[in-house]
Amino acid sequence: MDLVKMAKGEEEQQGKWGMIIDQDLCTGCQACVTACAMENNISYVGEDDAAYGRSMHWIRIERFWEGSYPDVKATSFQPVGCQQCGKAPCEPVCPVMATQHSEAEQINLQVYNRCIGTRYCANNCPYQARTFNWRDWERPSPLDNQLNPDVTVRRRGVMEKCTFCIQRIQRVEDVAKSEGREIFDGEVTPACAQACPADAIVFGRLDDPESRVSKLTKSSRNTIMLEDLGTLPRVSFLVGGANHD
Amino acid sequence: MDELKTLLAVFADIDPAAQAIDKLRELGVKDEQMNVISGIPVTEAMLGRPRQWSNVPRLALGGTAAGFLLGLFLATTPLLYPYYVGGQSLVPLPPSIVVIFEMTMLGMLIATFLGVFLDSTFPSYTPKEYVPEISDGKIAVLFACPVGAEAKFSQAMSAIGAESVKPAEAVHL
Amino acid sequence: MTEMTSSLPHAGQHQEDLRVEHLMLDPKPRGEMNAMVMDSMLTTSWKFWVISIFLSLVTAICLFGAWGYLIANGMGVAGINRPAYWGIFIVNTVFWIGISHAGTFVSALLRVFKAEFRRPFTRAAELMTTFGLVQAGLSIFFHVGRVWLAYWMFPFPNQRGLWPSFHSPLEWDFLAINTYLLASTMYLFLPLIPDVAMARDRSTGWRKPLYRILALGFRGTEGEWTHLRTAMNIFAFAILPVMFSVHTIVSWDFAAAMRPGWSSTIFGPYFVVGALHSGVAAVAMVLVVIRATMKNMKYFLRPEHFDAIGKLMLIISMAWAYFYFNDYIVQWYGGDKWTKILMDFQEGGPMNSIWFTMLICNIVIPWMFLWNKKVRRTPWAMFVIGLFINIGMWCERFVIIPMSLTINRMPFTWRMYKPGIEVPLGIGTLAFFILLYMIASRLIPLVPVWEVQEGQMAHSLRKFGKETVVTVSDLE
Numbered sequence: 001m002d003l004v005k006m007a008k009g010e011e012e013q014q015g016k017w018g019m020i021i022d023q024d025l026c027t028g029c030q031a032c033v034t035a036c037a038m039e040n041n042i043s044y045v046g047e048d049d050a051a052y053g054r055s056m057h058w059i060r061i062e063r064f065w066e067g068s069y070p071d072v073k074a075t076s077f078q079p080v081g082c083q084q085c086g087k088a089p090c091e092p093v094c095p096v097m098a099t100q101h102s103e104a105e106q107i108n109l110q111v112y113n114r115c116i117g118t119r120y121c122a123n124n125c126p127y128q129a130r131t132f133n134w135r136d137w138e139r140p141s142p143l144d145n146q147l148n149p150d151v152t153v154r155r156r157g158v159m160e161k162c163t164f165c166i167q168r169i170q171r172v173e174d175v176a177k178s179e180g181r182e183i184f185d186g187e188v189t190p191a192c193a194q195a196c197p198a199d200a201i202v203f204g205r206l207d208d209p210e211s212r213v214s215k216l217t218k219s220s221r222n223t224i225m226l227e228d229l230g231t232l233p234r235v236s237f238l239v240g241g242a243n244h245d
Numbered sequence: 246m247d248e249l250k251t252l253l254a255v256f257a258d259i260d261p262a263a264q265a266i267d268k269l270r271e272l273g274v275k276d277e278q279m280n281v282i283s284g285i286p287v288t289e290a291m292l293g294r295p296r297q298w299s300n301v302p303r304l305a306l307g308g309t310a311a312g313f314l315l316g317l318f319l320a321t322t323p324l325l326y327p328y329y330v331g332g333q334s335l336v337p338l339p340p341s342i343v344v345i346f347e348m349t350m351l352g353m354l355i356a357t358f359l360g361v362f363l364d365s366t367f368p369s370y371t372p373k374e375y376v377p378e379i380s381d382g383k384i385a386v387l388f389a390c391p392v393g394a395e396a397k398f399s400q401a402m403s404a405i406g407a408e409s410v411k412p413a414e415a416v417h418l
Numbered sequence: 419m420t421e422m423t424s425s426l427p428h429a430g431q432h433q434e435d436l437r438v439e440h441l442m443l444d445p446k447p448r449g450e451m452n453a454m455v456m457d458s459m460l461t462t463s464w465k466f467w468v469i470s471i472f473l474s475l476v477t478a479i480c481l482f483g484a485w486g487y488l489i490a491n492g493m494g495v496a497g498i499n500r501p502a503y504w505g506i507f508i509v510n511t512v513f514w515i516g517i518s519h520a521g522t523f524v525s526a527l528l529r530v531f532k533a534e535f536r537r538p539f540t541r542a543a544e545l546m547t548t549f550g551l552v553q554a555g556l557s558i559f560f561h562v563g564r565v566w567l568a569y570w571m572f573p574f575p576n577q578r579g580l581w582p583s584f585h586s587p588l589e590w591d592f593l594a595i596n597t598y599l600l601a602s603t604m605y606l607f608l609p610l611i612p613d614v615a616m617a618r619d620r621s622t623g624w625r626k627p628l629y630r631i632l633a634l635g636f637r638g639t640e641g642e643w644t645h646l647r648t649a650m651n652i653f654a655f656a657i658l659p660v661m662f663s664v665h666t667i668v669s670w671d672f673a674a675a676m677r678p679g680w681s682s683t684i685f686g687p688y689f690v691v692g693a694l695h696s697g698v699a700a701v702a703m704v705l706v707v708i709r710a711t712m713k714n715m716k717y718f719l720r721p722e723h724f725d726a727i728g729k730l731m732l733i734i735s736m737a738w739a740y741f742y743f744n745d746y747i748v749q750w751y752g753g754d755k756w757t758k759i760l761m762d763f764q765e766g767g768p769m770n771s772i773w774f775t776m777l778i779c780n781i782v783i784p785w786m787f788l789w790n791k792k793v794r795r796t797p798w799a800m801f802v803i804g805l806f807i808n809i810g811m812w813c814e815r816f817v818i819i820p821m822s823l824t825i826n827r828m829p830f831t832w833r834m835y836k837p838g839i840e841v842p843l844g845i846g847t848l849a850f851f852i853l854l855y856m857i858a859s860r861l862i863p864l865v866p867v868w869e870v871q872e873g874q875m876a877h878s879l880r881k882f883g884k885e886t887v888v889t890v891s892d893l894e
Binding site for chain 3: 346348378381
């Protein structure tokens with residue numbers, strides 16, 4: 001593997017992966033949050049730490065409302081994870097290069113082994129998508145049987161975040177390469193997209209105009225979060241449809 | 246040429262010391278055969294001595310250049326380790342300026358500091374000619390006088406106001 | 419030194435007043451001053467030992483003990499969370515770097531401007547720089563999640579092809595703070611050499627070999643003085659840009675980030691002036707303590723010095739207020755929604771008492787008292803004012819760091835910051851600073867006697883018309 005070539009993106013372009021989340025379909029069931037935690041060996045922090053803002057979930061469902069029952073006005077549920085920015089503000093601030101841009105997959109990489117835990121990237125993320133391992137949380141038996149062997153476990157002091165289930169992307173790429181074909185649209189599904197009962201999360205290649213995700217980005221409901229910051233995220237949202245006031 | 250002996254005359258103030266230097270020149274001692282050790286920095290001009298040159302500024306300049314090159318090197322290392330972050334280019338100009346500036350200053354300051362050591366041959370723990378009164382603010386004039394003429398020189402120095410005139414002994418400081 | 423006496427009958431009284439007032443006009447024989455400085459260094463009372471032992475215990479428990487606990491259990495024992503990923507550790511880091519700027523200010527800037535009143539306390543201030551940077555370094559290490567790998571920030575060639583990132587303000591911090599630490603330690607040591615030589619000549623027992631080694635064989639030859647003074651001149655001028663750059667780079671840790679309230683273009687100079695504010699106030703505090711607790715210091719540190727420092731504190735406080743208001747008014751005017759919410763949180767939120775404390779301590783107290791000459795010349799008053807200013811500047815950094823981090827562009831994540839183990843660790847750094855200072859005050863001569871004598875030689879009285887005036891000669 002030629003590091004220089006890879007860094008310059010001269011390895012075969014694996015494709016520009018992207019995601020679109022339909023907030024009008026999202027029921028706020030949190031299946032995506034659970035599936036992501038299962039798939040990526042995310043720690044369970046316990047009630048106290050979670051209440052203090054230390055839950056480790058890579059995707060969170062944001063809800064806003066005003067009023068009290070029965071006169072509640074609520075926004076649609078907003079699942080927020082790492083937006084995999086094209087010009088990620090988290091990348092240049094890491095002093096040890098633990099977070100970089102993948103020129104091949106066009107997403108933002110987090111290198112757990114390299115992270116020394118300065119937490120500058122988390123401060124600089126405008127979407128607050130990153131989580132930090134504040135402690136070594138326990139995984140008492142038989143909970144450790146549930147660990148996914150494709151993903152490492154992170155120890156205390158290390159930053160982590162949504163990776164677009166890069167382990168699933170790479171497995172599909174390997175299979176496709178060994179079979180000498182291109183990846184079909186929909187062959188790669190991250191855990192959150194797989195679990196969503198409303199099919200609100202669509203994942204695919206944004207540089208393929210025929211892919212489902214590309215077509216959905218052309219919808220009039222398509223918006224980018226905090227667009228004026230110029231982070232060029234690979235995640236966009238469909239909002240403001242007929243199901244909402 | 247007679248055999249020479251080093252004498253050490255201690256003065257309490259600048260004026261007598263300056264007069265002593267003139268007197269020594271009169272008596273035939275050359276400037277290179279004299280040395281002045283003082284507890285406060287008296288410039289050579291105050292005593293009528295030839296100016297002492299120092300390599301420290303030149304060394305500082307060299308250190309500045311070395312630091313600049315180090316900073317330049319560090320700032321361009323991403324060309325060897327090409328990882329892209331944040332949509333920035335591999336060697337962006339503003340961060341490079343910061344790195345180059347810091348390393349230049351570091352080079353200058355370390356070279357200046359080590360220049361003092363080099364020029365003064367610090368640290369040096371061999372026995373040297375010295376008397377502890379010097380750190381009490383006295384000015385000591387070390388000079389070479391022909392063996393046998395110590396009394397004449399001694400008297401001359403005392404007449405000008407030397408507190409003591411004795412043979413210079415190399416002592417452990 | 420030559421003194422021109424006037425023929426006027428009351429001239430003697432006037433000169434006596436000048437002598438009592440000004441250290442530079444009150445010369446003593448160098449031998450006597452040397453003896454005074456040695457005496458103050460060698461004298462320790464039982465109070466000194468009690469306090470030292472107490473501080474050692476506090477350092478052992480609150481600093482090293484708590485740090486071990488932090489490393490073993492992870493950052494969870496501190497109060498940081500999402501969204502306040504940086505908390506009191508970074509506040510303390512910036513605070514200690516600010517304190518450390520005082521030393522360079524006194525010893526370099528005042529030397530460059532030939533402010534003669536600096537002479538007796540340059541070393542006391544430089545010691546604050548070195549020890550302050552030690553505490554700043556410790557505070558950064560507390561804050562790093564995997565501190566045992568912190569050396570990865572150092573660019574060393576390795577077989578894994580790993581290298582730090584010079585895009586990162588934290589890496590610039592690493593370079594700048596290390597440069598500053600090395601530079602200020604060297605700048606502390608250079609003028610110390612002649613004084614250690616003096617101590618060597620007057621010491622017996624275990625101190626003698628220590629000073630002999632430190633004095634490097636210095637005698638005071640023409641060559642040695644020339645090299646030393648040339649180097650000190652270069653240092654005085656060169657360390658000033660380093661000092662400015664260090665705190666500017668520290669401010670870029672915040673200004674380069676994409677947070678409301680942080681990406682402010684004025685942070686560079688604002689932080690430098692803030693550092694001087696807390697630093698000079700800390701110098702005043704330290705000098706009051708030195709003068710009150712060490713023998714013979716009342717000769718060297720006089721009300722005139724506190725007067726001059728007090729004027730500096732007032733001017734710097736005004737400069738700080740100018741920069742703060744600059745930052746404030748453009749944010750207030752600008753209309754950015756998130757900045758507006760942040761400002762409302764700072765002024766009206768649950769932690770707004772800290773914001774008020776900052777303004778009162780940094781602006782109101784100095785402006786109310788420091789214009790008064792009598793207050794400036796009263797050491798204990800300067801200690802109190804200095805203490806308030808340091809409290810105010812600590813609050814300023816608290817407002818900027820954890821309080822500003824609480825408000826970001828994702829309201830779902832807003833959460834209050836509650837400090838945990840940061841408190842004992844912060845107390846530990848303070849205890850360690852004082853302990854190091856106390857040890858240093860009895861190990862090296864605190865007053866640069868040769869510089870004081872040099873200044874006294876340069877000062878004389880002469881008649882200007884009918885007035886007897888102080889004249890300062892430039893002996894370099």
